Amino acid sequence: MINTPVVSEEKWIAARKQLLVKEKEFTHLKDELSQLRQQLPRVKVEKEYIFDTTEGKQSLSDLFKGNSQLFLQHFMLGPGWKEGCPGCSFMADHLDGTLPHLEHHDVSVVVVSRATLPEILAFKKRMGWTFNWVSSNENDFNFDYHVSFEKADQVNYNYDTIKWTGEELPGISTFYKDEDGTIYHTYSSFGRGVEQVIGTYGILDLMPKGRNEEGDMGSWMKHHDKYEAAPAQSSCCH
Known part of the structure; x- marks a missing residue:
């Protein structure tokens, strides 16, 4: 401070x-x-992507759920992982409360990970989330949108070449579906660009200590079920 x-x-x-x-x-x-x-100009989505969902196999078009706009979180949960990325979980914690408002304002929300659907659903149950979360394990979606990578020293991420030896990175993307069913990719953001979705940061930025981080969110933020009990409230006012 x-x-x-x-x-x-x-x-x-x-x-x-x-x-x-x-x-x-x-x-x-x-x-x-x-x-x-x-x-921004739009890019027509030419490739057909089929996702594993709780409602069976669904296309990207199906994920719009009757709306013309789709907000998508690229969530770091790879095949075989025991739990999702803490940072992606932090962002996902902010989604459920927005759903009734967005869904009634022509925006559907979906989270996509490369883990298998059973792996996704197990972690989703643990975290208590209700948003739609689907698996891209059997398609190229994550690779095409530059959030999953074959192991290499350098990858294409956030519109640049960076050093990275992992398999997954976070991001958000938006899509628009025309009346004739044509889908367009309209926007993607990565790195700190995803912070606009994280309401907790908006509140912290108003506080006297600000974000109070040593480097990044990893210095304090955890999966919400891993925090110790909150400090006891002072009894000075009782």
């Missing part, structure tokens, strides 16, 4: 107003970025 000075209410208001100017600039820039994102 930055060691900030203690001042009078009047001086605090003056400093807060200065910050508010910057916040408004950021809000306007964020609105501009959203518009530019919506104006």
Whole structure:
């Protein structure tokens, strides 16, 4: 935490107003970025992808569930893994509460991993999630969208070549389905670009200590069922 000075209410208001100017600039820039994102050109999805789901084999088109837009989380859970990536789990913790709002605003949500469906469902049950989670174990989807890799020293990730020897990395993608059923890939983001989905960070960024991380989320964040009991509430006000 930055060691900030203690001042009078009047001086605090003056400093807060200065910050508010910057916040408004950021809000306007964020609105501009959203518009530019919506104006990105689209890529027609030519390949047919078939996923293993709890409703049997389904195509990418089926995953839209009657909506024209699809939000997709690329979740790091590879074949044979005992549990999913903690960071991807952290992001997934924020999905369930959004579902009734998104599904009634023309957006369906799906999570995709390369693990087999039984492996996915076992971890999903453990974590208590309800969102739709499907397996791309028998197709090239993860590889085509640059979140799964054959073992190599360098991979194509986040629109660049990076050093990576693992098999999986995180990301988010969005798709649009036209009235004639044609599907388009409209957006993908990787690395820190996925933070826009993580509401916890939005709250932490407002707090006096900020994110309070030593390097990244791995310094404190865990699977939600691995945290120790929360500190007991103070009895000073009782």
